[in-house]
Amino acid sequence: MKFIFLIIISLTFIGCLNKNNSASVGKMHHKPKAPENNKITTEKIELGKMLFFDPRLSIDGTISCNSCHNVMNGGSDNRAVSVGVLGQKGGRGAPTVFNAAFLSTQFWDGRAKDLEEQAKGPLTNPIEMGMPDHNTVMARVSSVPGYISAFKKVFPNDPNPVNIDNLAKAIATYERTLITTNSPFDQFMAGNKSALTELQKKGWDNFKTVGCNSCHGGNHFAGPDLPLGQGFFQKFPAFPNDAIETKYNFQSDTGLMSQTKNETDKNMWRVPTLRNIADTAPYFHNGKVNNLSEAVKIMAKLQLNVDLTSEQQESLVAFLQSLSGSIPQQTMPTLPPTKNTSIVKVN
Amino acid sequence: MKFIFLIIISLTFIGCLNKNNSASVGKMHHKPKAPENNKITTEKIELGKMLFFDPRLSIDGTISCNSCHNVMNGGSDNRAVSVGVLGQKGGRGAPTVFNAAFLSTQFWDGRAKDLEEQAKGPLTNPIEMGMPDHNTVMARVSSVPGYISAFKKVFPNDPNPVNIDNLAKAIATYERTLITTNSPFDQFMAGNKSALTELQKKGWDNFKTVGCNSCHGGNHFAGPDLPLGQGFFQKFPAFPNDAIETKYNFQSDTGLMSQTKNETDKNMWRVPTLRNIADTAPYFHNGKVNNLSEAVKIMAKLQLNVDLTSEQQESLVAFLQSLSGSIPQQTMPTLPPTKNTSIVKVN
Incomplete structure (x- = not known):
C-alpha cells in the first residue's frame, strides 16, 4: 500500500x-556559484588541487580524491564500485566530479549538502581513505611546510588556518573549476x-x-x-x-x-x-x-x-x-614535500 | 671466505x-639520450604520458605507472614498499622516475637494461598491475579508439602499431622528459x-x-x-x-x-x-x-x-x-574514453 x-x-x-x-x-x-564564505581565488584553487591529488591524505598514502574521481578519466574511475585503502571495495560507484559543483546535493544518497561537506567524508571513511579522524588528517597536513604556508596565504584572516574546514573549502573551490x-x-x-x-x-x-x-x-x-x-x-x-x-x-x-x-x-x-x-x-x-x-x-x-x-x-x-563536453586543460600540481622523511610511515 | x-x-x-x-x-x-630506434617526438611524449597515467592498464583499473612513481610527489610514493592491485604490497620501494632516463640500468636489481624494457615489467607483475600477459594489456589498449589513432600517428611506418613494444617506447619517451x-x-x-x-x-x-x-x-x-x-x-x-x-x-x-x-x-x-x-x-x-x-x-x-x-x-x-631540482611543469593528460562502456568490468 x-x-x-x-x-x-x-x-x-x-x-x-x-x-x-x-x-x-x-x-x-x-561558472558555478560559490558560497558567500568561500570565495573563489586562484591561490585557493591551487591549494585545493594539491590536496585533491595528495595520496598522503589517506592512511597508507595510496588514495587521493583523484584515485576515484579521476579528472583525467571523466572524473570517475570506470569501476562498478571504487577501491579504497587496503584494497577495500566501496558499496557504490564513484560519481563524476565534473560539474558536481552545479548539483544541489552531493553523494548518491545526497548526504552532503554541498562540495565542502562532501570533501570531508571520504577522508575518514574506513574503506575509502581510512584516516581515523579529521584531527589526524590535519596533523599530517600540518607536518608539510608547504601546506602550512599555502593555507596561511589562502586564508590570511584566519588565525589558525590549517584546519579541516579550510581544507574542505580549498578542495571544493578546486572542484568548482571542474566544469565541462x-x-x-x-x-x-x-x-x-x-x-x-x-x-x-x-x-x-x-x-x-x-x-x-x-x-x-x-x-x-x-x-x-x-x-x-x-x-x-x-x-x-x-x-x-x-x-x-x-x-x-x-x-x-x-x-x-x-x-x-x-x-x-x-x-x-x-x-x-x-x-x-x-x-x-x-x-x-x-x-x-x-x-x-x-x-x-x-x-x-x-x-x-x-x-x-x-x-x-x-x-x-x-x-x-552529445552531452560529453570539453574537459578543462589543467596543469599538474606539485605536491609540497616533507624534507628528509615520509609522513606515511607504512612498512 | x-x-x-x-x-x-x-x-x-x-x-x-x-x-x-x-x-x-x-x-x-x-636531455637524456634516446635509443636510435625510439626517437623523441612531441606526439610520442603525449601518448606516453596518457599511458603512464592510465589505471585501466591494470587488471582492476586502480593502478597506473603514476600510482607508485607519482610525478606530482617526487616521482615516487613516499611508502616503504608500494601497493599494487588488490591491496597487495611489493617487496621493494618504488625508485623515483625522475632522472631515471639517465641511469644505465633500471629496477633496484637492474633487471631491465633501459626504460623501454622496464616499462613492460609492472604491467604483468601479479602484485603490481596484475595483467595476465601483454596480449591482454594490448587487447585493452586496442579497445580504446583514441589510443588506436594515437599509436597510428606516433608510429606511422608500423603496419600494426598498437603493440607492447610501441607502448613501452611511448612510456619511455615520456619518462625521458621527467628531468629535474x-x-x-x-x-x-x-x-x-x-x-x-x-x-x-x-x-x-x-x-x-x-x-x-x-x-x-x-x-x-x-x-x-x-x-x-x-x-x-x-x-x-x-x-x-x-x-x-x-x-x-x-x-x-x-x-x-x-x-x-x-x-x-x-x-x-x-x-x-x-x-x-x-x-x-x-x-x-x-x-x-x-x-x-x-x-x-x-x-x-x-x-x-x-x-x-x-x-x-x-x-x-x-x-x-641541495640536490633537489626543479620539477618540470606539466599539463595533465586527458585519457581517451571508451564510449558507453567501461573496459575494466569489475564488479
Whole structure:
C-alpha cells in the first residue's frame, strides 16, 4: 500500500516537473556559484588541487580524491564500485566530479549538502581513505611546510588556518573549476543545428517524448536547480521488475533511507547528471550495468514503464553521447614535500 | 671466505672509481639520450604520458605507472614498499622516475637494461598491475579508439602499431622528459657560490672526504655513466653490522642474485641516484629507514665502515637537500574514453 503511494507521489512529481524542466534544459552556465564564505581565488584553487591529488591524505598514502574521481578519466574511475585503502571495495560507484559543483546535493544518497561537506567524508571513511579522524588528517597536513604556508596565504584572516574546514573549502573551490563545456548538445542549443547528427536529434526528441526529461531535466539533466542541500530525489525503481532485479540487484541498497532511516526514503536516490554520461560507465549506484545502451533500456522500463523500441534506444544513446563536453586543460600540481622523511610511515 | 673476497672486490672497485667520479660529479646534462630506434617526438611524449597515467592498464583499473612513481610527489610514493592491485604490497620501494632516463640500468636489481624494457615489467607483475600477459594489456589498449589513432600517428611506418613494444617506447619517451634541473647544487657548480649554505658546502666537502662519492659519483650521484644495461652495482652492506641488520633486515633480499642466481651477486644492488633524495623518503630497497639523517649514518657505517660525527651527519643531510631540482611543469593528460562502456568490468 505504502509502495503504491510512493509510486503515485513519484509520478505526480514527475508530471509537475515536466514542463518546468523542458524550458531550461541544456542552458549551461559555465561558472558555478560559490558560497558567500568561500570565495573563489586562484591561490585557493591551487591549494585545493594539491590536496585533491595528495595520496598522503589517506592512511597508507595510496588514495587521493583523484584515485576515484579521476579528472583525467571523466572524473570517475570506470569501476562498478571504487577501491579504497587496503584494497577495500566501496558499496557504490564513484560519481563524476565534473560539474558536481552545479548539483544541489552531493553523494548518491545526497548526504552532503554541498562540495565542502562532501570533501570531508571520504577522508575518514574506513574503506575509502581510512584516516581515523579529521584531527589526524590535519596533523599530517600540518607536518608539510608547504601546506602550512599555502593555507596561511589562502586564508590570511584566519588565525589558525590549517584546519579541516579550510581544507574542505580549498578542495571544493578546486572542484568548482571542474566544469565541462561546449558539448555538441550545448553547441546545438546555442544555434549550431549541425552540431548534432540526425540520430542524435531524433534521440533528443525521444528523450522528451518518452519522458526521460521528467527527471533528467534542468541544465545538467539532473533535475531542477533546487536550493543547496534540498536535492532532487526519485524512487528507483519506480516500477520494480522482478527479472531486472534478479539480474542487477538494485533494491538491496536502500539509498536515502540508509541515511534517514525513514521507510518513505527507501530506494530514493539523487537524480544523477547525464552530462558526460557516455564517459562514465559503468552505470547505476551499484555499477552493475556496464553498457549505456542497456542502462537506457533499463531506465525506461523501471522509471517510465516503457519498453523502448531498438530505434528509440539507439537514438537515445546517440543523444546522450552529445552531452560529453570539453574537459578543462589543467596543469599538474606539485605536491609540497616533507624534507628528509615520509609522513606515511607504512612498512 | 667468499664473503671476504666479495668485500675486497667491492672495495677495490670503489677505489678505482674514486678519481673518475669526482671529476664529473654534478655536471647535469638536461636531455637524456634516446635509443636510435625510439626517437623523441612531441606526439610520442603525449601518448606516453596518457599511458603512464592510465589505471585501466591494470587488471582492476586502480593502478597506473603514476600510482607508485607519482610525478606530482617526487616521482615516487613516499611508502616503504608500494601497493599494487588488490591491496597487495611489493617487496621493494618504488625508485623515483625522475632522472631515471639517465641511469644505465633500471629496477633496484637492474633487471631491465633501459626504460623501454622496464616499462613492460609492472604491467604483468601479479602484485603490481596484475595483467595476465601483454596480449591482454594490448587487447585493452586496442579497445580504446583514441589510443588506436594515437599509436597510428606516433608510429606511422608500423603496419600494426598498437603493440607492447610501441607502448613501452611511448612510456619511455615520456619518462625521458621527467628531468629535474637547476638544483641549488647545480647552480653552485655553475658558478653561483651562494647557491649553497655554508653547512651544505661543508657537507659537499665531507661527501668527498668521507668517501660517499666513491659510489655516488657521476652526474647523478649514481656512479659512472656506463653503457646501457651494464649498470653500476655495489654490495650492500659492504661491512655487515649485526645490530643494524637486526633492526632493518637489509640482507634478506638478495638483490641482483634474485635475478642471476649467482652467489657472487648476493646483496648486490644498483647504486641509486641521490638527486632529489630528500624528497623520496623512506630509504633503502626495503624502505625501512624513514629518515634521511639515519640513512646517511647507516650508509657510512655499512659501506665505508665510518662512524660519522653528528656534525658530518648534519652537513651531509644539508648537502643532500641541495640536490633537489626543479620539477618540470606539466599539463595533465586527458585519457581517451571508451564510449558507453567501461573496459575494466569489475564488479
